[in-house]
Amino acid sequence: MKAFGKILGLVLLGLLLIVVALGFALTHLFDPNDYKDEIRQIARDKAHIELTLNGDIGWSLFPWLGLELHDAAVATLAKPAEPFADLQMLGLSVRVLPLLRREVQMSDVRVEGLNLRLNRDKDGHGNWEDIGKVPKPATTATPADATSEPEQPTTAQAEKPAQPIRLDIDSLTVNNARVEYSDEKTGKQFSAESIQLSTGPVHDSTNIPVKLTAFLGTNQPVLRVRTELNGELRFERALQRYKLEDMKLSGEVAGDPLQGKTVTFAAQGQLLLDKAANVAEWTGIKVSANQLRALGELKVNDLDKTPQVNGGLSIAQFDLAKFVDSIGQKLPAMAEGSLSKVELATRLTGTPSSLTLDDINLKVDDSTFTGRIAVEDFAKQSLRATLKADTFNVDRYLAPKSAEANSAKQVRQAEVASTEADAMAGAGSTPLPQSPTKEAWSNERLLPVERLSKLDVDADLTFGQLTLEKLPIHNAVLKANGQGGLLTLSSLRGDLYEGNFEAKGTLDVRQQAPVLNMQTQISRVPAEKILESQGKEPPVKGLVTLNSTLTGSGNSQKALIETLNGNASFVINNGVLLNANLEQQLCKGIATLNRKSLSGEPRGKDTPFQELKGNLTFRNGVASNPDLKVRIPGMTVNGDGDIDLRVLGMDYRVGIIVEGDKSDMPDPACQVSEKFVGIQWPLRCRGPLELGAKACRLDNERMGQVASKLAGERISEKIDEKLGDKVSPELKDALKGLFKR
Structure with a gap:
């Protein structure tokens, strides 16, 4: 038995030596380079690819089936002269015996200088789509070919699917590889160059260390x-x-x-x-x-x-x-330090065509936003937003006024100051300015029409405090939506100082010139605060209540103002006409009629009033105000005139009905006798709107009519005194009428 074991061992050793000898003989006596043509033909017949072998083929048989390819290229059979891949060297070794068990045990796999070129032609066909395919023959198929059916797999084949091959590689190394993709239709190119890939042992269900470096590039x-x-x-x-x-x-x-x-x-x-x-x-x-x-x-x-x-x-x-x-x-240009502190936390959901951010906690500088933002359709840019903010200063993120605008503003202020100086000089004896401020509005493009026309938005925003144009708005609410070029402001409301406001309207950018429709309600808001926020010197103080419905078209401030049409009504309560002492102007008129001079200096520069109200009709930027009324202690003021918003100018005829100087120490020169009570004293207010009541002066033209009327009344009194009952009443009335015309 012992001898049998020794004999068996010697037989196995002999067989092993024979196998090794055969492997040595095959690898040294058989040169695969002599069979390149046969290898190429096998590649065509079996793999349906065109294989080019310019370099040597190295190989080993046992115990490793080793292979090295140098300077090789692969093309499709459809375009054999246009390789889609080539490499400098491919080296790998596979253990022979595990192959019988459908196990691939490989040593180091090394790829050097791989170039892979993927191309999509003008018809959208990619060269990789032909890999492994046999080109269609030029001649049409015979009826027998057309009707022949493919061979069906046997039952045994259907019942015994191929088992997966077990993969076992010591390492994989790729050096200096390059992948290039080009699209002839779009002209776009993408590339990955200098690709370096290295791995540790590659086994199923084990961690494989991987390192990859590359340079990526695009041309568009x-x-x-x-x-x-x-x-x-x-x-x-x-x-x-x-x-x-x-x-x-x-x-x-x-x-x-x-x-x-x-x-x-x-x-x-x-x-x-x-x-x-x-x-x-x-x-x-x-x-x-x-x-x-x-x-x-x-x-x-x-x-x-x-x-x-x-x-x-x-x-x-x-x-x-x-x-x-x-x-x-x-x-966009904004105040220094803006957007310097931004922080975000959110939950997100999405699909390939949409994205939703829920439970948003967004901090922007000194503001905190919470809520939800969703893009329902990327292609349509459908934006939905429901946000709540504690405080937000819009002015901080708006573009500062341009140098041209600041220059124009300085020129306008200089013109106003000059006009004001002229108007105030000579105690109101100088003539009125002939024309108001010019070029009050900018011609700069106001709205991004192209972007707005594509906008699909639905926004619901609330703010604890919103600062806009320097106005502190509390409990502000903004609800707006836009689609297909029509933007709708459903509501913009809030508390402003002691009052509140609400606005709604539409902006239509579907036509060449955008059309704006706006309805506004303002209740008991300080008028001077609104004007000061616009950088204007307020001519009046008081709580304003305003209702307006206005329309305009164009894409600049100037165009919108020049096409402004609509109606408005306003009331200002408990106000003051700043730098305008109407009482002093009235005293001057009365002193003139009394043929006296005022004995003292004006007691004040402002005129307080109880109520100022009227209605406005806008026609192409000019607001007509036929029913201005002002209730001032001791007098009533009526006005009729126009405000030309195109140049921020005004032209008013004002009548003052006096009740008399009610002050404790009236000026003797302007004491009102009974004959002056009830007479409408005329003023003319003309000039830049910034002057307000400072542009009002005694209307000398109409003062002559008042003087004539008073002279007629004095003559009438003398007629009554002289004639008494000596003539008929009809004759006396006729004589009086001659002097009242």
């Missing part, structure tokens, strides 16, 4: 990206689960969109793809791009249908203005 726009990826790859083919654990991606981006700037980015986390459950996850997200830092998690469901994304995102506080500048972009 021109971009260059340096990337480096590290992690541990794990695949479980039986469960159809694939993981990339401890993933770290980093790199830099440069190119035309960045205007010479560079973006440094990094991303970390755990990636999972579960094809059996149709789920993908990215957990432990850490992302950075220059100053931006973000954390979060994402999960995608229904990969086999319409993918559904959900997760959370948190962006740490960063300087958005500096970040935008660091990526070569520019924000």
Whole structure:
């Protein structure tokens, strides 16, 4: 028995030596380079590819089936002269005996200088679509060919599907590879160059260390990206689960969109793809791009249908203005320090065509927003927003006035100051200015019509305090929507100082000149505060109540004002006409009729009033006010005139009905006798609107009519005194009438 074992051992040793000898003989006596043509033909017949072997083929047989290809290229049979891939060297070795068990055990796999060229032609056909396909014959198929049916698999084949091959590789190395994609129809090109890939042992259900570096590029726009990826790859083919654990991606981006700037980015986390459950996850997200830092998690469901994304995102506080500048972009001009503190936390859901941010907590400088923002359709830019803010200063984020606008404003202020000086000089004896301020409104483009015409938005915003044009608005509410070029302001309301306001309207940008319709209600808001917020010196103080319905068209301030039409009514209560002592002007008129001079200086420069009201009719930028009424202690004022908003000018004829000087120490020169009571004393107010009541002066033309009337009344008194009852009443009335005309 012992001898039998020894004999068996010697036989096995002999067989092994024979196999080794045969392998040595095959590898040394058989040269595969002599059979390149046969190898090419096998590639055509079996793999349906065109294989070009310019370099040598090296090989070994046992115990490793080794293969080395040098300077090889692969093309499709449809275009054999246009290789889509070539390489400098491919080296691999496979253990022979495990192949019999459908196990692939490989040593190091090494690929050098791989070039892969993917091209889509003008008809949209990609060259990779022909890989492994036999070209269609030029002649048409015979009827027998057309009617022949493909061979059906046998029952045994159907019942015994091929089992997956077990993969076992010591390592994989790819050096200096390049992948290029081009689209002839669009002219776009994408490339990945200097690809370096290295892995540890590749086994199913084990972690595989992976390192990948590459330079990515595009031509539309021109971009260059340096990337480096590290992690541990794990695949479980039986469960159809694939993981990339401890993933770290980093790199830099440069190119035309960045205007010479560079973006440094990094991303970390755990990636999972579960094809059996149709789920993908990215957990432990850490992302950075220059100053931006973000954390979060994402999960995608229904990969086999319409993918559904959900997760959370948190962006740490960063300087958005500096970040935008660091990526070569520019924000609209705004106040210094704006957008320097931005922070966001939210839950997100989405699909390939939509994105929703829920439970938003957004901090922008000194403001905090909460609520929801959704883009329901990326293609249509359908925006839906429901936000609530504690406080927000809009002025901080608006563009400052241009140098031209500031210059025009300074010129206008100089003109007003000059006019005011002239008007106030000589105690009101100088003539009225002949024309009001010119070029009061800007011709600059006001609305981004192209963007607004494509807008699909529905917004519901509320603010604890909103600052707009320096006006502090409390409990502000904004509800607006827009679609197809028609924007509707459903409501804009809030509390302003002691009063409140509400506005609604539409903006139609579907036509060449945008059309604006606006309805406004203002209740008991200080008029001077509104005017001061516009940078204007208020001519009046008081609580204003206004109702208006106005329309205009155009895309500049000037165009809108010149086409302004509509109606308005206003009331100002408990007010003051600033820098305008109407009582002093009236005293001057009475003193003139009394042929006396005023003995003292004016006791004040303002005129308080109980109520100022009227109605306005707008026609192409000119507001007609036929029924101005002002109730002032001791007098009543009636007015009739126009306000030309095109040049911010006014022209009013004002009549004052006097009750008399009610002051404790009246000026003797302007004491009112009974014959002056009830007479309407005329003023003319003409000039820049900024002057307000300071532009009002005694109307000398109509003062003559008042003097004639008073002279007629004196003559009538003398007629009554002289004639008494000596003549008939009819004759006396006729004589009086002669002097009253």
